[in-house]
Amino acid sequence: EVQLVESGGGWVQPGGSLRLSCAASGFSFRSYWMSWVRQAPGKGLEWVANIRQDGSLTFYVDSVKGRFTGSRDNAKNSLYLQMDSLRAEDTAVYYCARGSGSDFGLYFDQWGQGTLVTVSS
Amino acid sequence: EIVMTQSPATLSVSPGARATLSCRASQSIDSNLAWYQQKPGQAPRLLIYGASTRATGIPARFSGTGSGTEFTLTITSLQSEDFAVYYCQQYHFWYTFGQGTKLEIK
Numbered sequence: 001e002v003q004l005v006e007s008g009g010g011w012v013q014p015g016g017s018l019r020l021s022c023a024a025s026g027f028s029f030r031s032y033w034m035s036w037v038r039q040a041p042g043k044g045l046e047w048v049a050n051i052r053q054d055g056s057l058t059f060y061v062d063s064v065k066g067r068f069t070g071s072r073d074n075a076k077n078s079l080y081l082q083m084d085s086l087r088a089e090d091t092a093v094y095y096c097a098r099g100s101g102s103d104f105g106l107y108f109d110q111w112g113q114g115t116l117v118t119v120s121s
Numbered sequence: 122e123i124v125m126t127q128s129p130a131t132l133s134v135s136p137g138a139r140a141t142l143s144c145r146a147s148q149s150i151d152s153n154l155a156w157y158q159q160k161p162g163q164a165p166r167l168l169i170y171g172a173s174t175r176a177t178g179i180p181a182r183f184s185g186t187g188s189g190t191e192f193t194l195t196i197t198s199l200q201s202e203d204f205a206v207y208y209c210q211q212y213h214f215w216y217t218f219g220q221g222t223k224l225e226i227k
Contacts, residue, residue, distance in 0.1 A: 037165075045157075045165065045208055047216035061215075095164055105212035107155035109176060111164035 002026040002110045004096045009115030016086050016119070022079040022096030022112055030054075030074040033099035033106055036081050038092035039114070046092075049081065050099060050106065064090075086119045093117075123147055123211050127219035133227040136199050142222045144192040144209035153213035156185055156194045159221075160205045168207075169194065196224075 008020040022034070036048040049070040050059045058070045069082040079096055093114040099106035124147040134140045144154065152172040157165040167176040169185035172192060182197045196203055204226050209219040 044220045045159075045210070045218040047210075047218070050216075059215075101170070101212060105153050106216070107167065107170040107210065107212055108157075108165070109167045109170070111166070113164055 002098070004098065004110060004112035006094065006096050006112045006115040009094065009117045011118045011120065012086055013121055014087060014119055017082070017084045018086065018117060020081040020083065020094055020096075020115060020117070024077045024079065024096075024098075027098070027110075029072075029077040033103075034072060034079045035097045035099050035106065035108060036070060036079075037095045037097050037108065037111075038090075038117075039095070040089075040092045043092075048094070051079065052103075083117070086117075088119050091117060091119045123150060123214055123217050125209055125211055125217050125219035127207075127209055127222045129222060130220070131223045131225060133225050134199055135227045136201060138199055138227075140196045140199055140203075140224055142194040142196075142207055142224070144187075144194070144219050146190045146192070146211055146213075149189045150211045150213035152188045153211055154185075154187070154192050155210045155212065156183075157208045157210065158203075158205045159208065165208065199224075201226075 003025045005023045051070040055072045067085045071080045095114045096112040097108035098110040100109045126145045128143045154172045156169040159165040173185045206221045
């Protein structure tokens, strides 16, 4: 059974940092693109980042470029999102998701339960 | 940015009836479209990818059609567990989601 379990969310002041983690099991983690998708309270879904299988390539939505860094450790079956210079508008549930499809376009076929990040003074 | 527009925002349908949800892309996305279902307090679940291919374990009452800019998700014989919010997502050029359609019990 595929499992994705996020952790690391919490409350942080504007300008602060948080590091999210996602522990994967039940599939060959190193074979898949992995992604982060977020959902602000009461709002829709927003793609945040993609991390290639070997971690050598990452892509981000414009609003987080230069502030968020995605990475992975295939030996630990783990995905990470380092979030710096956090803003109030980054407040959301952050989901770890498995990407399927191709290098040119991914849909998200497995999701974690999400971890809530609250940015507030 | 490709904008995805879903309609209606809310759809009221009786159990056992058919629901038709629409998703329009601001430019052609070929068939690079996925549909997700999300229930309160839960993560999204993939229903359809490639505009019309059901994901593993998705019942046959869910079907997707369309290509280019116009897409439809149809749910026949609505069950109680189908009442949820549905999102479309394009993966033709980067990734954007529609704002969602809430399917509620009439």
